[in-house]
Structures are given as C-alpha cells and as structure tokens.
Amino acid sequence: xxxDAGLTVRTxxxxxxxxxxxxxxxxxxxxxxxxxxxxxxxYLTAIATHPMATMLKGFDLRVYLGAAxxxxxQPGRLYAWTYDGHPGIQFTYPPFAALLFAAGRALPFTALxxxxxxxxxxxxxxxxxxxxxxxxxxxxxxxxxxxxxxGLALWTEPAQRxxxxxxxEIPLMALVTWDLCQPDGRRxxxxxxxxxxxxxxxxxLFIAYLLLTRRFRQGxxxxxxxxxTVVAGFAAFPSASVTWWLGGDFVAAGRxxxxxxxxxxxxxxxxxxxxxxxxxxxxxxxxxxxxxxxAGLAAAVLLHRRGLVxxxxxxxxxxxxxxxxxxxxxxxxxxxxxxxxxxDAGRRAGRAWYALAAATWAVFAAWPDFWSxxxxxxxxxxxxxxxxxxxxxGDNPAYAEYHWHGxxxxxxxxxxxxxxxxxxxxxxxxxxxxxxxxxxxxxxSARALHGSGCPVSGRRAEGGTRQSSD
Numbered sequence: 342x343x344x345d346a347g348l349t350v351r352t353x354x355x356x357x358x359x360x361x362x363x364x365x366x367x368x369x370x371x372x373x374x375x376x377x378x379x380x381x382x383x384y385l386t387a388i389a390t391h392p393m394a395t396m397l398k399g400f401d402l403r404v405y406l407g408a409a410x411x412x413x414x415q416p417g418r419l420y421a422w423t424y425d426g427h428p429g430i431q432f433t434y435p436p437f438a439a440l441l442f443a444a445g446r447a448l449p450f451t452a453l454x455x456x457x458x459x460x461x462x463x464x465x466x467x468x469x470x471x472x473x474x475x476x477x478x479x480x481x482x483x484x485x486x487x488x489x490x491x492g493l494a495l496w497t498e499p500a501q502r503x504x505x506x507x508x509x510e511i512p513l514m515a516l517v518t519w520d521l522c523q524p525d526g527r528r529x530x531x532x533x534x535x536x537x538x539x540x541x542x543x544x545x546l547f548i549a550y551l552l553l554t555r556r557f558r559q560g561x562x563x564x565x566x567x568x569x570t571v572v573a574g575f576a577a578f579p580s581a582s583v584t585w586w587l588g589g590d591f592v593a594a595g596r597x598x599x600x601x602x603x604x605x606x607x608x609x610x611x612x613x614x615x616x617x618x619x620x621x622x623x624x625x626x627x628x629x630x631x632x633x634x635x636a637g638l639a640a641a642v643l644l645h646r647r648g649l650v651x652x653x654x655x656x657x658x659x660x661x662x663x664x665x666x667x668x669x670x671x672x673x674x675x676x677x678x679x680x681x682x683x684x685d686a687g688r689r690a691g692r693a694w695y696a697l698a699a700a701t702w703a704v705f706a707a708w709p710d711f712w713s714x715x716x717x718x719x720x721x722x723x724x725x726x727x728x729x730x731x732x733x734x735g736d737n738p739a740y741a742e743y744h745w746h747g748x749x750x751x752x753x754x755x756x757x758x759x760x761x762x763x764x765x766x767x768x769x770x771x772x773x774x775x776x777x778x779x780x781x782x783x784x785x786s787a788r789a790l791h792g793s794g795c796p797v798s799g800r801r802a803e804g805g806t807r808q809s810s811d
Contacts, residue, residue, distance in 0.1 A: 429734020539570025
C-alpha cells in the first residue's frame with residue numbers, strides 16, 4: 342500500500358460500467374496518439390531540414406565533456422577552467438558530476454548527442470506516464486493522456502532548450518519522479534534522488550520534503566546517497582572537491598553566467614533585473630527565497646498529509662524552481678508532469694482547470710521566433726519578446742535586462758510569473774482543505790476513466806489502486 346494514499350476511494354466493478362466510458366477512453370487514446378505522432382514527425386522533420394547547430398547544438402554537453410577532460414588532466418583547475426572562447430562559461434556542478442560526464446568521452450560527440458536526445462525524449466514520456474499512473478489513471482485513458490501531454494510537452498520551450506543544449510534536466514526529472522513515486526516500503530526509495538542531487542544540487546529540496554512529510558527513512562536514504570556522491574568526488578578529484586565544497590564555489594551562482602540574464606526564470610533572476618545590480622538584489626532575494634521556501638514546503642506538506650501526494654510533489658518541485666538562484670528556462674521541464682496534474686484536476690473538478698492547463702502550456706510553448714530577423718522553427722518562447730544580452734557574465738549596468746520597460750517586463754519574466762501563479766493555486770488548494778480534496782482526489786466517474794480499475798486518489802491502495810509522490 343502506498344504511503345501517499347491518504348484518501349483512497351474504492352469503486353465497485355458496477356460503478357465503472359457507465360455507458361460510453363470505454364468509447365471515451367478510445368477517443369482520448371486516438372487523440373493522444375495523433376498529437377504525439379504529429380509532435381514527433383514535426384520534430385524529426387525539423388532535425389532533418391535544419392542545420393545540426395540550430396536543432397541539436399549540444400553546447401552544454403560540450404561543456405560537460407570539456408570539464409570532464411579538465412578533471413581528468415588537471416583536476417586542481419577544474420573550477421578555474423572556462424569553456425573555449427567563453428570566459429563566462431564554467432563548470433557549475435559538483436566533482437561527482439564531472440566523474441559521470443567523463444564516461445561520455447567514450448563516444449563520438451554526434452553519437453553521444455543522439456543518445457542523450459533519445460534518452461531525454463523517452464524520459465519525458467516516462468515522467469508523464471508516471472504522473473498519470475500516480476493520479477489514478479489506467480488503461481486506454483492513461484495511455485491516451487500520456488501521449489497527449491508528452492506530445493505537447495515536447496514542443497515547449499524548456500524541453501526544446503534542454504534537447505538543443507544536450508542538457509540532463511529531463512533525465513534527472515524522470516529519475517527523481519520515478520524514485521519518489523515508489524511505494525514507501527521500498528528500502529532504496531530516496532537513493533536516486535540523492536544521486537540526482539549529487540549531479541545538480543537543486544534536488545536537495547526533495548530531501549527536506551521527505552523529512553517534513555515524516556518519511557524519515559526515505560530522507561535518510563536520500564541523504565546517504567548524496568553523501569556517497571560527495572565522498573566519490575573527493576576520492577576521484579580531491580583538490581577540486583576542496584575548492585567546490587570548502588572553498589564555497591557551490592554557492593557562487595555567477596559561475597553560470599549573468600544571474601540577471603533573461604533565461605534565468607527564478608526569483609533571484611527577476612529581482613536582479615529589477616534592482617539593476619547583482620549584489621544589490623542579494624539581500625532582498627535571501628529574504629524572499631526563505632519566505633517562498635517556507636510557504637511552498639508548507640503547502641506541499643499539507644497536500645501530502647491530505648493524501649494528495651503527487652500534488653505535494655509537484656508543489657515541492659515548483660518551489661525548488663522558484664527559490665533556486667539559477668533556474669534557466671530548460672530547468673522548467675517540470676512543466677510536463679505539472680500539466681498532467683492540471684488535466685487530472687480538470688477531469689475531476691471542471692473545465693476551468695483545463696483552461697489553466699492550456700494557458701500554462703501556451704506560456705511555455707516553443708513558439709517560432711517570428712520576431713527575429715533569423716526566424717527559426719525552434720527555441721522561441723514568449724520571453725523572447727524582451728531583449729537579452731548574449732554571453733553576459735559578471736555584472737554590467739549596460740546589460741539589456743536592466744533596461745526593460747512596459748510589456749518587456751511582462752514578457753521577460755513570463756515563465757517565472759506563470760510559476761508564481763501556479764504556486765498561488767497550490768497554496769490555495771493546500772489551505773482550503775476539503776475543497777482541495779475535491780479537486781485533486783475526488784473519485785473520477787467511470788465515464789471518465791472506464792477500464793482504469795482504480796480508485797483515483799492518486800496512490801496505490803489495497804486492491805490495486807495507486808498514487809505516489811515525487
């Protein structure tokens with residue numbers, strides 16, 4: 342029995358036999374398959390008809406490989422190293438990550454880029470499938486909804502940017518989601534989350550979430566796994582580990598470039614742009630980040646305690662994106678399972694939730710760069726309506742982001758503003774008690790989920806029902 346099942350609702354076999362239920366499931370499956378096929382064909386067509394550098398440039402993947410080479414050849418200078426020709430591009434992950442990326446040097450770059458892209462696309466679909474499973478969907482409706490949302494998510498700006506850059510965000514998201522959606526009885530639950538935090542530090546917030554929801558064993562397993570990555574880093578690259586962990590490089594957000602850059606859709610990024618100075622925004626950001634961390638985690642914990650475990654998980658992920666000093670656009674791939682949650686709420690509580698899901702997708706969609714003189718099929722997002730400084734690092738009052746006005750302020754912070762709006766929805770759901778339960782855990786009628794055979798609280802319960810957490 343899943344520990345996240347707080348409000349398990351059993352449905353008799355007769356209650357799942359409403360006329361038209363199976364037909365609706367088949368319609369959803371057909372629509373989902375059509376959307377997924379269209380998204381895949383369009384993506385493959387774009388790859389085939391565009392230069393490699395406009396589709397799968399793999400810039401970040403090249404940085405990973407370059408850092409791995411530096412770690413193997415001159416480990417003591419790993420965190421002084423800069424990527425060729427780009428003084429603002431440095432290695433920003435723990436030494437353990439450099440150890441993992443070293444394995445990628447065994448393949449030619451083109452083959453590695455293809456492998457990373459394939460794994461990422463598969464991981465996107467897997468994450469969405471887990472989301473709908475945890476929300477209680479079964480059979481044809483689950484498959485149809487998974488194909489629909491995965492197809493739409495593929496054509497969001499965060500997903501396209503992650504694929505274009507050769508980023509590891511999508512596989513890490515899938516790893517954490519899979520791990521935290523295991524039954525609480527699994528002894529290794531939490532280990533994969535700890536390993537993910539050893540590659541990028543942001544998943545550490547999930548460990549706090551596990552502890553706050555009284556899943557102490559899982560939190561301890563995650564913390565132990567993270568500690569193993571630290572020890573492995575010290576064993577492989579001791580001097581680099583001293584620099585990273587003891588020299589304080591792990592809190593130097595500026596290593597990733599200009600903190601106020603347009604693509605940094607975090608609270609710190611927005612505050613920096615408004616303040617007109619990286620250092621000037623620091624005190625305000627620390628206060629705001631702590632406040633949002635407390636509010637977001639409180640909402641996630643309340644949702645979890647009411648049995649709305651997947652909603653709690655998504656709230657924790659959203660909180661991490663908001664309070665992280667750097668949340669590049671490709672970090673927002675957590676949109677994919679978030680859309681699944683909103684669509685499930687629409688099935689349970691009405692069309693307004695479908696409208697919210699559609700609006701959220703529109704904000705994050707990979708719109709073509711119609712406004713650019715070098716209009717391309719991909720990489721465009723609505724935030725592109727605000728000017729951005731290319732290859733910015735450090736701080737400079739002349740940076741374009743400091744001079745936004747009017748609609749540029751809205752467009753340039755749009756993904757962050759959407760995240761804040763979604764957090765407001767989560768806070769309202771968490772603190773409105775029974776109304777939240779009606780939205781996120783009320784039984785779905787058999788007409789909606791015919792053939793799923795599940796109580797739809799979102800967890801696994803006795804008798805084969807399921808829900809989980811991330």
